[in-house]
Amino acid sequence: MKRAAPLALLAGLGLAALAVAAEVRPPQDYLSPTLRAQQDDPSRHPGWLWVDEGEALWRRGDPSCQSCHGDIAGMAGVAARYPVVAQDGALLNLEGRIERCRMRHQGQPAIGYESEALLSLTTAVASRSRGLPMSVAVDGPAAAFLEQGRTLYETRQGQLNLACGQCHDDNAGRRLRGDVISNGLGTGFPAYRLEWNGVGSLHRRLRACQLGVRATQFELGAPEYTALELFLAHRARGLPVEAPGLRR
Amino acid sequence: MAESILARITLPEKARKGEVVAVRVIVRHPMERAVDAPGLRPVPRKILHTLRVTYAGAEVFRMEMSPGIAANPYVEFTTVAVESGAMVFEWQEDGGTVFRREARLEVA
Numbered sequence: 352m353k354r355a356a357p358l359a360l361l362a363g364l365g366l367a368a369l370a371v372a373a374e375v376r377p378p379q380d381y382l383s384p385t386l387r388a389q390q391d392d393p394s395r396h397p398g399w400l401w402v403d404e405g406e407a408l409w410r411r412g413d414p415s416c417q418s419c420h421g422d423i424a425g426m427a428g429v430a431a432r433y434p435v436v437a438q439d440g441a442l443l444n445l446e447g448r449i450e451r452c453r454m455r456h457q458g459q460p461a462i463g464y465e466s467e468a469l470l471s472l473t474t475a476v477a478s479r480s481r482g483l484p485m486s487v488a489v490d491g492p493a494a495a496f497l498e499q500g501r502t503l504y505e506t507r508q509g510q511l512n513l514a515c516g517q518c519h520d521d522n523a524g525r526r527l528r529g530d531v532i533s534n535g536l537g538t539g540f541p542a543y544r545l546e547w548n549g550v551g552s553l554h555r556r557l558r559a560c561q562l563g564v565r566a567t568q569f570e571l572g573a574p575e576y577t578a579l580e581l582f583l584a585h586r587a588r589g590l591p592v593e594a595p596g597l598r599r
Numbered sequence: 600m601a602e603s604i605l606a607r608i609t610l611p612e613k614a615r616k617g618e619v620v621a622v623r624v625i626v627r628h629p630m631e632r633a634v635d636a637p638g639l640r641p642v643p644r645k646i647l648h649t650l651r652v653t654y655a656g657a658e659v660f661r662m663e664m665s666p667g668i669a670a671n672p673y674v675e676f677t678t679v680a681v682e683s684g685a686m687v688f689e690w691q692e693d694g695g696t697v698f699r700r701e702a703r704l705e706v707a
Contacts, residue, residue, distance in 0.1 A: 393607075394607065394609035394623045394625075395623060395625070395673060395675075396625075397625050397627075397671040397673065399607055399625075400605055400606075400607060400625060400627045400671060403605060403607065404605060404627075545669070548629070548669060548670035548671070549670065549671070
């Protein structure tokens, strides 16, 4: 009997380890060792070209982003908190916030969701949160958006009739079309995707996912995607921001 | 006249004379290989076809690049640190444009 106790404890630990293994892991854990090393090394990661360009844009114009916000270093931690609910009740991701700031405070026309300028600015801002743990607010006005995002995540869709979780929960770590299925988090976005030969937003990636299951795609910047982005950010709580990520 | 281009050049902060240093460079370029097939709008080839690097008055690296190379090409090479000075990177694009960037190597 005396020996049984440590055995039971070990078995319990084993179960706990299994439970942890089934948990959501950061996207970098699913990268090949080569790609992971390249993502961690700015001297070999082309996504940092967009960061450089975004930091130049940050200082350009009158008023520039810098005139109000100061040095871009002050943006540390911001990407870990987005998407957020704005004062008027709209859910804004980083792209949406930058566009709104541009129109309201700089008096400029919108630059367009997947434009190089917006991608560069978003990448530059997001890169300042690299390594910081995700922590989005999901209480109060954000709760309804979180549920909307969760519903989209859990609902079967498209001709293949698949819900997100059927790949990203049930089959994470297995291979699909030459790549490893991750837990489907957005922490690396905007990311440099080798398939795109450039940096793209999370919404562009979500469109690719929906195309893959032959579902009707939403527009870039659609509220449905932003709600899903909030759900994914909540799913990734505590995991590090990887932007700019490097993906296949 | 050489034009500027977005590039990230990584050199060691300091090097000793005679030391072999690694040089890394990524440049922003779409590397447009030609599109020419029935039913498609033809697009002429426009790639950076040559990278030339000069340092301390000599050419230290030259590379011919082909249309099979992906966008935003990354190149790494080594050279010997001989003196403090500028390392000049020159990319030649189809059509004759030359892009130039410089980085400084400090040799102690």
